[in-house]
Amino acid sequence: KGPLQQTDPPSIHVDELFPSGEFPEGEIQHYKDDNLWRTTSEEKRELERLQKPMYNAVRRAAEVHRQVRKYMRSILKPGMLMIDLCETLENMVRKLIKENGLEAGIAFPTGCSLNCVAAHWTPNGGDKTVLQYDDVMKLDFGTHINGYIVDSAFTVAFNPMFDPLLQASRDATNAGVKEAGIDARLCDVGAAIQEVMESYEVEINGKVFQVKSVRNLNGHGIGPYQIHFGKSVPVVKGGEQKKMEEGEFYAIETFGSTGKGYVREDLECSHYMKNFDVGHVPLRAAKAKQLLVTINNNFGTLAFCRRYLDRLGETKYLMALKNLCDAGIVEPCPPMCDVRGSYVSQSEHTILLRPTCKEVISRGDDY
Numbered sequence: 036k037g038p039l040q041q042t043d044p045p046s047i048h049v050d051e052l053f054p055s056g057e058f059p060e061g062e063i064q065h066y067k068d069d070n071l072w073r074t075t076s077e078e079k080r081e082l083e084r085l086q087k088p089m090y091n092a093v094r095r096a097a098e099v100h101r102q103v104r105k106y107m108r109s110i111l112k113p114g115m116l117m118i119d120l121c122e123t124l125e126n127m128v129r130k131l132i133k134e135n136g137l138e139a140g141i142a143f144p145t146g147c148s149l150n151c152v153a154a155h156w157t158p159n160g161g162d163k164t165v166l167q168y169d170d171v172m173k174l175d176f177g178t179h180i181n182g183y184i185v186d187s188a189f190t191v192a193f194n195p196m197f198d199p200l201l202q203a204s205r206d207a208t209n210a211g212v213k214e215a216g217i218d219a220r221l222c223d224v225g226a227a228i229q230e231v232m233e234s235y236e237v238e239i240n241g242k243v244f245q246v247k248s249v250r251n252l253n254g255h256g257i258g259p260y261q262i263h264f265g266k267s268v269p270v271v272k273g274g275e276q277k278k279m280e281e282g283e284f285y286a287i288e289t290f291g292s293t294g295k296g297y298v299r300e301d302l303e304c305s306h307y308m309k310n311f312d313v314g315h316v317p318l319r320a321a322k323a324k325q326l327l328v329t330i331n332n333n334f335g336t337l338a339f340c341r342r343y344l345d346r347l348g349e350t351k352y353l354m355a356l357k358n359l360c361d362a363g364i365v366e367p368c369p370p371m372c373d374v375r376g377s378y379v380s381q382s383e384h385t386i387l388l389r390p391t392c393k394e395v396i397s398r399g400d401d402y
């Protein structure tokens with residue numbers, strides 16, 4: 036009988052903590068009144084029984100996410116090198132998930148975007164950035180089992196003056212999660228998010244800001260090995276009337292900002308991802324051809340970053356990577372930034388619209 040209690044620091048594969056092979060459910064929310072029949076429908080319960088392997092896979096990925104983020108919170112300190120922070124987190128995911136090629140591992144690069152940088156920033160090799168006491172860091176990382184991805188994020192700030200900004204995005208994401216459901220209109224989710232987000236104000240160094248919802252950073256559907264799939268989820272009013280559907284995975288994510296509430300691509304790129312819809316492309320340039328083989332073998336259509344290529348022993352790959360991007364085979368995903376001097380917070384959960392109920396897969400006792 037294996038141990039049933041995780042160590043501190045964590046060292047035990049989560050599959051050994053659940054010998055039955057059954058991983059814990061996330062938070063269960065019932066659909067709005069008109070869909071309550073789903074809870075007891077025998078037809079819907081049968082549908083769910085057929086999905087058991089998928090539910091178990093994504094719950095195992097979520098348990099890893101919860102244990103890793105709990106550990107990271109316990110060691111985060113001003114003065115840490117961002118690269119060390121990311122490598123510690125990534126190695127812990129690899130350990131607890133029992134990394135196994137494309138069947139179990141990290142789903143995308145560890146986002147640790149600071150201050151006015153909202154998303155898609157992770158240090159490239161040699162980066163000397165150090166976490167500061169006055170930083171607002173969005174820790175956004177992904178785990179997966181068999182391509183079933185858990186995409187969840189939280190914000191860390193040591194200075195308590197940022198607390199209302201952090202609370203705004205946490206509250207707004209929870210409002211979005213509550214509004215989401217089978218037959219929920221995307222525009223209603225966006226309106227609910229904006230309503231809560233913009234009800235907050237925060238005082239920073241003597242200046243009072245009304246928190247804005249970053250209107251061009253949306254939530255998104257998630258598919259197997261596909262972090263950005265299907266419908267986008269608006270975070271402000273005026274979105275599409277399209278409805279969410281049974282069986283869909285969504286990342287409900289919101290960003291609160293003291294800046295414009297609008298982000299643009301800026302800074303050096305670190306995140307890259309194969310274009311999901313591009314098939315085999317015959318390449319002549321040897322270096323590009325070889326790099327694509329490395330990408331296919333280690334990431335497939337999962338997003339990766341330069342540090343992940345470095346650790347695989349790839350060198351002098353930037354021109355080849357540019358060639359793959361110019362050919363439309365790989366998409367660069369550069370950092371998304373609000374204006375200089377502004378501060379952005381984020382909160383993100385992965386939810387599953389099960390036939391009988393809504394499951395907040397990534398919910399933990401922390402957020």
Ligand SMILES: O=S(=O)(c1cccs1)N(Cc1ccc(F)cc1)Cc1ncn[nH]1
Nearest residue numbers: 143144253254255262263267306338368
């Ligand atoms: O901004 S997105 O490209 C997007 C938002 C709406 C439709 S697609 N993006 C998907 C993604 C892209 C690249 C990654 F390396 C990881 C994720 C959202 C996201 N980033 C982090 N967590 N969630």
Ligand SMILES: [Mn+2]
Nearest residue numbers: 047048051133
């Ligand atoms: Mn083991």
Ligand SMILES: [Mn+2]
Nearest residue numbers: 175186187188
């Ligand atoms: Mn994310």
Ligand SMILES: [Mn+2]
Nearest residue numbers: 186286288383
């Ligand atoms: Mn996301």
